[in-house]
Amino acid sequence: MKDDRQAFQDFTAAHGARLFRTAYFLAGGDWHLAEDLTQEALVKVFVAWRRVSRVENPAAYAQTVLTRTFISQRRRKRSTEQPIAEPPERGIEDVDSAVRLTLLAELANLSVRDRAVVVLRYWEDLSVEEVASVLNISSASVRTQSSRALGRLRVALGEVFPERLLG
Known part of the structure; x- marks a missing residue:
């Protein structure tokens, strides 16, 4: 033991x-x-x-x-926490904090399953098959959800930071 x-x-x-x-x-x-x-x-x-x-x-x-x-x-949906309009202030600001905060906000706007697909696929760099196994869904569903979620993120982030997505 x-x-x-x-x-x-x-x-x-x-x-x-x-x-x-x-x-x-x-x-x-x-x-x-x-x-x-x-x-x-x-x-x-x-x-x-x-x-x-x-x-x-x-x-x-x-x-x-x-x-x-x-x-x-x-x-x-049993959370008793209440969302707030602005994130709490942090003592250290990094150069890309606006991008990071916007990305986190847009990730939060995705459905739970779409967010899980995006995080596992692109942050954790898992293959489509690995993500499908983790989420117990088909590989085709992973590809569809990835495409849909990335499209939403591109639209949302492109409105806020168009120069970052073009360069």
């Missing part, structure tokens, strides 16, 4: 940050929701760790758990 715990701690240390980044984009830039999603996914992975540790790619399994947890949570 102690070896399992150590192996899980090592796994979390190696893959926790990547899971959090994925959760952050899935959550539309909501840091706290991303932390909750990551923690919930890691708890689920820990509960099944003896089985998970024997699969070929435990990181891919954890990412599948994270994505399905996100989709499931969005279906429940």
